[in-house]
Amino acid sequence: MAGKSASLHIVWFRDDLRLSDHPALHAASQSGAPVICLYVLDDTSNAQLRPLGGAARWWLAQSLRALQADLNALGSRLVLRRGPAAKVIAALARETGAAAVFWNEIAQAPHLAAAERVAASLQAIGVAAQSFPGDLLAAPPSIRTKDGRGLRVFTPFWRRVQASGDPPKPLPAPAKLGRAPDVATDRLETWRLEPSQPDWAGGLRETWEPGERSAQARLNAFLETGVSGYSVQRDRPDRDGTSGLSPHLRFGEISPRQVWHAARFAAAARPALAGDIDKFLSEVGWREFCRHLLFDVSDLADRNLQPSFDAFAWRRDDKALAAWQRGQTGYPVVDAGMRQLWHTGTMHNRVRMVVASFLVKHLLIDWREGEKWFWNTLVDADAGSNPANWQWVAGSGADAAPYFRVFNPILQGEKFDPDGAYVRRWVPELGQLPTGLIHQPWSASPLELKAAGVELGTTYPQPIVDHRRGRERALEAYAKTRNG
């Protein structure tokens, strides 16, 4: 064990895999002391923390590599260790004689509990611990009703966040980091975060470039060109009309306050874009809203926010669930979305709403089944946004969609994918159908189907549920919950 080095600091990285606007790293670097940058894969000791799904594990591996490269460029490196965070961090502090450990807070119950255990283990060996806020625009305890409860309706919530003024200005990345002693590190490959047999991540690699540089480049490109027309384009899955920042935000490769300030700066420089930029920031506000909900309701992925839903008569239908998961429902826009998800680890927001509504309303399958599938397949799978949005669609959540809103997958397709380009891309077996039929191939005549090379029930499924029948069944079931 090394003697206590009054000056050595450890920075514990978690969902903040970046160098800029990283308050803990900034504070450590300002001290001028040598800094050990540490990431701990703690997949055993924190039973409340939901294990990452497959797509998110892939992202994490790439993001750690990117952080490693950025630290190397500063003459530093990322130390990787695996095990219970409290034990691993205290052991490293002992081994190196560190004087202090710094980290950024994550305002989620399992992360707060983990940080408390780390702080206690450090206190026991006389090592200082300090944490810094920064994962959200506003700390959850600061946005409350008069009687101290979290807000359950988005608009007043977002008004309150905006009224609390600009969040602190982002901090710069350290220009250099004090050289730390060499300590043992795991090899990332041994963590087996990436799939190998089979390697299903080809589509993810084609689609994404994880890491802070790529996050910054995406934000800049979006604010320069993409944001113009965002308020309308954001609903079009056939266009590249949104920022694509969600997985970068999820892993903290960019902070929400960096997004906030860059967007405000762009709006000031180009006032004509102010409306689109406000809309974009309000979407970032939804992320914030979901995280605040999660802060109050740590079992958001398991429990209906509205208890009246506890008695809801969900159907168990494994065949229909599997057809939904594989993009074989017979509804082109639903199938396109589910296949986009499987291939790329993401799905357009409009289509997420349509496929979620289809599962919980047309198929009457419990929203938790859909939430779990998304958790495993989304690169941006987020402990707040995923369950909160599922509950929103199901009607069991906060500020939820009205129960009688049953998205019509045909009309949604025709409205938001008017040329059928999104369906043609993800459901190529329908590619030759005329645009007027592409969202409802069952309406095509035998001749039209033949000309397009489509054989319903063979090359592409018949609808697994009739739209009108599914809608009526959903309304009946929902009416019982409402009246029950």
Ligand code: FAD
């Ligand atoms: P942009 O339109 O560019 O929006 C900017 C940012 O705002 C996003 O990066 C995201 O961080 C945030 N945002 C946008 N819409 C929402 C929203 N409805 N709720 C919360 N935050 C939002 N988003 C996730 O980040 N993780 C999830 O696990 C997730 N699961 C979802 C499940 C369902 C059923 C639905 C309907 C939506 C879900 N969303 C989730 C929200 C949304 O679909 C994605 O955030 C969005 O598609 C990401 O694309 P973008 O970064 O280009 O978004």
